[in-house]
Amino acid sequence: MDRAGSVKDLASELLALKKASGSSFVRLSEKTHYAKSSWERWVNGKQFPPRDAVERLARLCGTDPAPLLALWAEEDARRTAPEPEEGAEPEGGEDTEPEAGTRPGPAAARKRRGALWTAVVLAVLLVAGAVSYAALSGSGEPPAAPRPKPAVKVAGPATGCTLTGCEGRDPKKMNCGADAVTVRTGSIPKDLVIELRYSRGCQAAWGRISFAQVGATVVVNNSDGAAQADVVHFDRDVYTPLIAAPDDDSVWVCAALPKNGPRSCTGRFIPSEEKAQQP
Template sequence: MARRKELSDELDPQVREFVELLRGVVDRAGLNPRTLADRTGYGRASWERYLDGRQLAPKGAVVALAEAAGTPADPLTAAWEPAERAWSRAELRNAGTQDALRIVGLKRAEPDGPPRPGGSGGARRWGLFVAGVMGVVIVVVGGFLLTGDGDPKPVSDSGRTPSPSASSPTAPPSGVLCGGAACTGRDAEEMGCSGDLVTTARSATVGTVVVEVRYSRTCGAAWGRIVQAAPGDSVRVTVGKTRHTARITAADDTIAYTPMIAVPDPARATACASLASGETGCTG
């Protein structure tokens, strides 16, 4: 197998240990991202991110890897759980830092502007404001991280755990990089819309090829896919007047999928296969 690049020094030790464990299983089984995509249902681009430590593999991908490699899943899933907690903690820290920078940027944009030359009152107020913002960020992030068992547990500014009925904006799952119209024309694997987040909404058989409408409710987008295909076979997905296509060109490829199209209801999407043999067919 080709030499992989070194893992980032910024990875949490538990995440690094988990990724190295995945790499060991993959190498011992003689697998690579392409064969993993064929055997697990998780795309080649996703496996490249998982094995490089750029994205944490979902639990479903870990179980699928164990099956593909012919190894017990329990050691992998046991290592995945602390890695998932560590990954979540790192995301919370990053979110806290971004919030602080955003607040500071808003303050700088206020109409009062910078302090007048020779005046020290404005500089003192600005210093107090920045200190206050950073203090709030430290308290909030600390509330997430230092809650006894290591799992993220958000606390309110009064120190009490929020009521389960309290409403808050729903954040996209880890690794999801687009939603709705922003997903149109993008690769489902690269945008994190596949894996555990995808279902087969409709399917049909054309010769020996299966053509599918794949749909991610989280991303609000659909795409077409063909499996058990051969070079020269292609797939097209259509939503209204928008369509995207993909074709198999490599001799050892059996799967092809189109870019995504944003659509709230997968019933509005149609996938069609055109085979090199001349056969065609659609999902209806």
């Protein structure tokens, strides 16, 4: 199944759960602090949802979240797995399966025994030839067998930047969202939810706010004095550009309501002191 199909499969489950509960997008937004526009994208398969949103929907609708989270994890792994190369053939080739309708019998047994003896004879001839060559060359030993080639390790999803090379860039375009997790949260009661997002692959972080008003701001900071910010121009959620998050530095996010309204920040996150939990 392709990655777009993964999003659609999970979306169909979310849509069925939403319909069964009778909840509107507005109600989901009020109860979960995710924007109703975000819920519309997730439920209709336009965007892959965060794990926390899936769990909140299940609990809001009075459903055990475990089966839905298992589907989320399976499709998230499929979604972030590297694409297979075009033209690749399954291991074993096309001749690994026996022909349909073939039945074992004496003739087939004799054929297999003949093939086995042929293989044994060829092996003996190869060994004898190797020993003869060693004797003629004066080495006293058969030539060494070729060393097996080391296995090629398939890397995970490639990221577009790391550390300060990520400063000011879009986390989605740099593929930093492939392994991203929310490591700190905060809120301005009844108005706004704050998230600090962190990518171990990019060694970078960014801030995100949801359920916000137009004009609300979000700023991500690190202990080196760098900062990145953005403002809600429309809709109800927004995220900042990337900021470097070295292992021994701290990063945090602050947000404020429009017109010098209330302001709040998350706690600080130091990557070397805490291992980000994968969703």
